[in-house]
Amino acid sequence: MTDFNAIAARLHNAAMSAEAVAQLDVELSTGEAYEVQRLSIERRIAGGDRRIGIKMGLTSKAKIAQVGVDQMSWGRLTDGMLIDDAGTLARSRYIHPRAEPEIAFRLKRPLEGRVTALEAYAAIESVAGAIEIIDSRYKDFKFRFSDSVADNASSAALVIGAWHSASVDFGNLGISLEVDGDPVEIGSSAAIMGHPIRSLVAAARLMAERGDSLEAGDIVLSGSATAARPLVAGTYVRARFEALGQATFMVGE
Template sequence: MTTTATDALHDVAQDFLAAYESSQPIQPPRETIPNLDVTGAYRIQQLQEQAFIDRGEQVVGRKIGLTSLAMQRQLGVDSPDFGFFTDAMMYRDTDPIPTALFIAPKVEPELAFRLGRDLPADPTLDDVAAAVDAVYLAVEIIDSRVEDWNIALVDTIADNASCGAVILSEPVGIPLDQLAQVTAVMTVNGTETGRGTGSEVMGHPLEPLKWLAGVLAAQSVPLKAGDIILTGSFCGAAPVTPGADVEVDYGTFGKLNITFF
């Protein structure tokens, strides 16, 4: 990669970091950097990750996005992606959420998994299941530092897979052999905005985690014990504004109730 190309990636990473502070979105990176590819987009993301670490935040997990057909169709892309989240981006479901932290927030119902052991670079689904030591009900707040959610795959990757924040329940007792049958119904201010089942997340909610282990291994980034992984939305995302009350009903496994202010 030429010095000029490297400088362009750094410049876009700095633009994204500034957008977090100013709440002013930026141009799509694909327009700023002609022929931007997935490798370059992840490099922009990695530069931001390092900036968060340098200011004292701890990367505690990864989010996998675009794992359901509903989300791929909603955002006009055709493959999964991933991003990171830090301790400063995590909330419990009892926390009121300040919408002022975001530019154009939307919510997605998901499941999250904590690893009790490191994952190999090319795990089987059985390896992944054996590594999971906790399951959480989760809502991801996705947000776009790109103007008007005008994103292609490289844009959302560069923008940390559009991650805004992560909201987790306490660990719940969902048997791993029932994950594909888990249902989620999301309402915003009492109106249903989406529903889905675990099978809509790449056929099984642990399949994205298996995919991620392989992709990260190619970047020499292992998945380690203690990492928390969100594996993708059960349905399309719904926008939220100040005063929104979000409920996600997971049937017999519980509910998440979240208030935005």
């Protein structure tokens, strides 16, 4: 019998120590992988973290092409993953971190199960431009779909820019990711499933399949609009969002 707690501990320890581990030697089912993810994040919460929402993964063609996995996934976010806007990320805390620009939603009411786009819109309190830092705990950033899910969909940290009214039309916003002022990735929010609201709809459905739901106050990262870029110590990273401003951070040692 597969020891899910042992796998969760292994992945949690890899994240905490910033030391990569080998790909899992057993291929988990999707349900088993989400159970490992839950157990791993419970270790963070036991250590003092608080749940703040979820991130969606693999919601754009750019990310599907980059990692070679074509199924959407989701991971859990905690307050210990938050980096202040214009703050500093310590590069040494991560294994091989990469940054990607995303649209963030903050909810004012619960959202559960199969919902319509209109219901998803009605649940949004505010919208922001954000940067997710992903950091697979596996060696060489290589994994199967179930490995990634178990590893919290590679989520490691996030930076959120200023919150804006949910009335902002975020369906086709120009987005650029810059390193030291030079654009390295350019895209549109429309790359996220054709419209980011579809990512929020999918989040409610996928969580319900695992017996979970989105709550009032939750933050939902919609998934990246571009490919992710590796982070190098000593650089300044900025994501610019049409109508939503920017999110920035320095990469420290």
